[in-house]
Amino acid sequence: MELAVSIPSGVEVKVEGGIISVSGPKGKVSKNLNAPDMKVRQEGGKVTFRSADDRKKNIAVVGTWAAHLQNMIKGVTSGWELRMKVVYSHFPIKLSVEGGSVIIGNYLGERGQRKAKIMEGSAVKLDKEGLIITGIDKESVGQTAANIELASRVKGRDRRVFQDGVYVVQGPQPISAEGKK
Template sequence: MHVVYAVEEVPIPDGVKVAIEKTGPFDYVVKVKGPLGELVKEFKNTPVIMSLSDGKVVLEVLNAKKREYALLGTYKGILKNMFLGVTKGWRYKLKVIYTHFPMLVKVQGNQLTIENFLGRKSKIVLEIPKGVKVEVKGKEDIVVEGIDRELVSQFAAAIQAATELRGEEKPSPHGREGGLGVVDGIYVVGYEHVKA
């Protein structure tokens, strides 16, 4: 596949300010500022040309092969998520599931601590990234919030991965083959915007 010229436009929502700075021949820094905060994203060594025009971010690519053409859609999605982040924010919801050993999840400073996972004495400690807010509601609900979707979703996935069992660690709960296995863990159950 070869495309001579392709362009995508991303409309900038009301109340959002965007600045695009060219830092090198193929490098850009995009700053997005809105009511909830500011996000900065670097695009390095990219074949996509970025510019501002009439309240839109214009993404262009010349002599694009399949990879370069695909980057247009990727960058468009990244910019839309940045706009939604600074106007509405992102919230990921997680559920604590246990069958026998009750897990204790708590936030201490900038760390999330998971205790008594499968009755283990060792704690699982995760560092909460800057710009991410974590709240434990009751014994079974965890809420991860922030304006940077990439950061919020990656931390929610890190929480889930910290309690994920693989291979030999995942025995059948009734001592027989083919069962569901141990379902204990913390799972992402959904996401939404902080502001409606």
């Protein structure tokens, strides 16, 4: 099985020992794609992923790697944006961004504050309804959102009744040239 991904102009891709580095106008992203039965080759304006045989697992890995490379290319050319919404019924949740973490205050009336780590390569901006997470690495944007959701998880109560929290309302989308999806 062989799958090729074309490289657009303005994007530079390097393949060295299983590590793929993609650099473009927004920045640089690297990923380790290494498996025993897989080969990655760069020739001209294309990157080719090839498996040694046509087993289902190897075909799946080839498709996954091609999708990862396409996501990296989209990230360095346009970037990724994810939107989260704050939901509460009685106690208003207060959000703030301090250093490398998001602080969740007054969650269910708690006196303490909850912290969620912002992953490297992601930026969090407060919006009137919630949060906007942006970055060039789709995985770090998604992991930052997961950290925030996990920090605002209800413990010791029925989640069907107590639905307060910060939730993803729009998954990672490429940012268009106008700054909107």
